[in-house]
Amino acid sequence: MTTTDQRQVDMMLNLGPQHPATHGVFRMLLTLDGERIVDMEPHIGYLHRGSEKLCENESYGQIVTLFDRMDYIANLNNELVFVRAVERLMGLEVPERAQFIRVLLCELNRVASHLLFLGTYGLDVGAMTPVMYTFRERERIQNIFESVTGARLMHNYIRIGGIKEDVPSDFTARVRAALEFVKRGVDETDRLLSFNEVFLLRTKGVGVIDAKTAVSCGLTGPNLRASGVPYDVRKDNPYEVYPYLTFKVPVGERGDCWDRYYMRVLECHESISMIEQCLDLLPDGPTMTQTRRIARPPKGEVYVHAENPRGDIGVFLVSDGSDKPYRLKVRPPSFCNLVALRPMLLNSYVADSIAILGSIDIVLGEVDR
Amino acid sequence: MTQPPKPTPPERPARHGPPVEVAQEVFDVQGQETARLLARVVGTNALESGGRDEVPWVRVERERLPHVAERCRDDQSLRMDMLHLLLAVDYVEHLEVVYILLSTQTLRKAMLKARVPANDAQVPTATHLWEAAHWYEREVHDLFGVTFTGNPDLSPLLLYEGFEGHPGLKSFPFHDHDEF
């Protein structure tokens, strides 16, 4: 065997599904040349529960609980997109107060989700403190959720035709008080991590994906915007009461890990400002359209999508007129974002694989459904 | 743990009472415009068309599906550069493969559909058009058994290797699953 032949022997490294940094049960098979990644093969499906099939056997009201469990970090955003699909099929007009509360809570949930990302991304690149700070602030948001919806994670709050019940009387004051803390928490994490020399070294120029490849891979959300494509469903196809809010959509240009990270820092600030606008505009009125207890949308099919913290979530719903959907298909943003992992990953280092995977911010419950 | 069997309610006709006013399948302004552009791009390939709100759809022959999708992608007025979603619906006698296309530039959405006979579920692949098609096609192949001819890798994505059957199909037994 010549020396050239010996150099050809690559090492296969099985990263996951029980690896501490794969954000769930994701597995990638890395082919390594030293520490450099030559090839990569992702494996998913460890958490496949057949949610879409389950939906075909549950009534519309029950499906909301299934959507809670897809992206278990941004539950309310998930509920909203499904409920909107059914409402559009039924032609329901949702009371304005309900719409405002929905948007408000969804933006709160976006902040909570991004906070979780900021912290765990710190963990991915080896900083162990940010996660404590962001979880502390996220807890305040969870407390608000608990006081409004009765649950900390699986809310089952956004219902077809409105919301489950009106917000408690001290809601506005509580949100405003919590937002002050959350703002400080985001700033604190920003100060601690964003411009840290080592963090910049780890994330600048790592996992670069250009706009064309990103679009072709179906990347959406902050990940796509980091590559310089200003696509945001809230802006381009506004739903609920987003047209009544002024907000900024941060757009990056490099498409590297740091950009993807920083997009989320900026989005936190934007979401906080949107929540404040919602609180200012919150009208009085009913919070639920009075409909029949059991939703039976007419025959037809509909596609509705919305902006999740992780990207563009869509629901394709086929109804046959009964109380259960005939077919329900979710466009899971994390699933599509994972497609872009391979182009980002090739020719980087083992350590980068974690940084890149973390920067995409996947939730495996949604990838596998 | 044994769960007492769930009592099945007796069959009764689906009641469509007065409560829900049936939403009209109508286009909004953007939808009309998109439908017009789409009709021009798809041309004589269109077998049937329709749509609601801002999403028009066009049904084409399954062999023409990637071709039409490519034309939608490359057309200057549509520029559907993102394969937003690829899915299959099981209508028992036939399957329907649906592409949902989206443009990040013109912000238009459209659906392309193709009917696939259940006993010969084959569609040409779209992997050469979009990276995203790889996983979508593997997923649809997993769950519905649709073979995408030309796709280099249709190995199971969501299911484990050796899983028999296609759980997305209506014929797949739903209630007979083993409970852990």
Next chain:
Amino acid sequence: MIAGLKGFLTTIRWVFKRPVTANYPEEHLPVQPRYMGFPALLWDTTADEPFCTGCMVCVRECPTQCMSARMHDNPNFAAGTSHRRKIIEHFEINYNRCILCGICVDVCAFDAIEMTHEHELASYARNGARADLPILLSQGRRWMERSGWRPRNPEKNVAGVALAKRAPATAATKLDTGSGKAPSREDDA
């Protein structure tokens, strides 16, 4: 360098602040009033029997099928102390399967089930999380005492009120279902 030094200042500040952690077994964080813990069955003190008639709506609507119920003829109805013809005989909730979604409470037309604040129900036995009727009722009673629970629809559901209301109309054999303008829940039945 400067960013790193700022980071040092950010972290060291917390050494001089109070930790935010609550020491769990000694210190319980407050539960919000709307918190949805495990469901429990409520007790109608006026008739000294459960509210639940075993109508199976919750069992059918439960997304996880964690409940089972069986009804029998209500002896109190025959004795004239209750307006419920049927009463629950057997009810079981498997708390391991319950996902605390609150759908059972939403669909219940008899004010019989309510989400309590119970959430610390760990047990060593495999079947320790299966709550049968006595357990559910005792939890429901505790919940009623603690929260000052009021039935949402007393005319229809509280035996004392319903009987008193019905007393003038003699020999009312049919249950009065059209009370109030509450959203109709009969779609389910």
Next chain:
Amino acid sequence: MSVTLLDIVWAAVGAVALVTAVSILGVSLVWLERKFLGRLQGRPGPNRVGPFGLLQPVADGIKLLWKEDVSPGPSAKVLFYVAPLLVFVPSFVVWLTIPFTRDLALRNLDTSVFFFVAFSTLSIVGVLLAGWSAASKYSVLGGFRAAAQLVSYEIPLIVIAITMVALAGSMSFVDIVEAQRTVPYIALVPLAAVLFFIAGLAEIGRTPFDIYLAESEVVGGPLVEYSGAHWAVFYLAEYGNTFLVGALTALLFLGGWSWPFGTLPAPAAVALFLTKSYFVTVLIFWVRGTYPRLRIDQMMSLGWKILIPLSFVTLVTVVVQRFYGWPSWTLTLMSLATLALAAWLQTRLQGAPARALAEKYRRDAVVVQAKPRLHREAPAAAKVEASS
């Protein structure tokens, strides 16, 4: 000079005393690190076992000793179990020559700096063996990372040690400390202190250089397959090394047990030395609570392209200053200037562009303007579509 029985007995007693003392110091660090990190992160840290959780390390130790000691099937068993010792022994042998005060050292060698340099490198072998013998790919990756890291960071460490030797004119720690009686060397050569601290961090594999242990990438690196007592030995060696870096920094730069206001009695001197060492150790923990982890190639380029040139610059400035007999403040000035230059370059090349980019993103975000909301006189009456 012949070795008598008494010598052997004394050596044995000394060795046991040293191992005990260093172990206690190391174990105290376990508590200190957890408590301090906890407080940095807004947590209380250990607080269950004993007052303030002081007995937590004891509980940890009991748990570790009781754990089943497993080894992977295909591992090279002998090497697998020898490796912890190969890491443990060198890290403790170095302590032989570390003086706690002028007279309190097991062996007051005249060349104790040399002894330290010689032995501190040895533990690489143990780490590499641990990584290789465990027959896990993660540990192999970690082992090679460790070898690369430790070899490259020895050089700046040694060069800085030589610098201090040149400054003090002696290779004995005692003399070096005595030379700092009035002015600790950190005031003379702050750059050298910074470099030594950084290289020391890398040498003991602490954040931001915990690359070979990196739990989010190689899941503990060479230690990934170890459990129970063998893992505890690694752990102890790691904390021993951590304290060693603290002690060395205290000896070389902070004036060890000396005090500018005269001579202290022996117990106070030991306490002063330990205080200084603990201070540096806490600094190490503080870095851990603040910094992310470097990547292996970045760490190598940091070592070879920045630390090593800078350490040679320090050596040259010190030698030049000594040779020409310039006043010592010139040394401070030169050292600070180099440090400032390095910091300025970093900010210029890395920090400022990132901040500019962030500012640009903030500024150039696409603004979505709100549409004015249609005025509604009364709260919109929802369409009542109830079935009844």
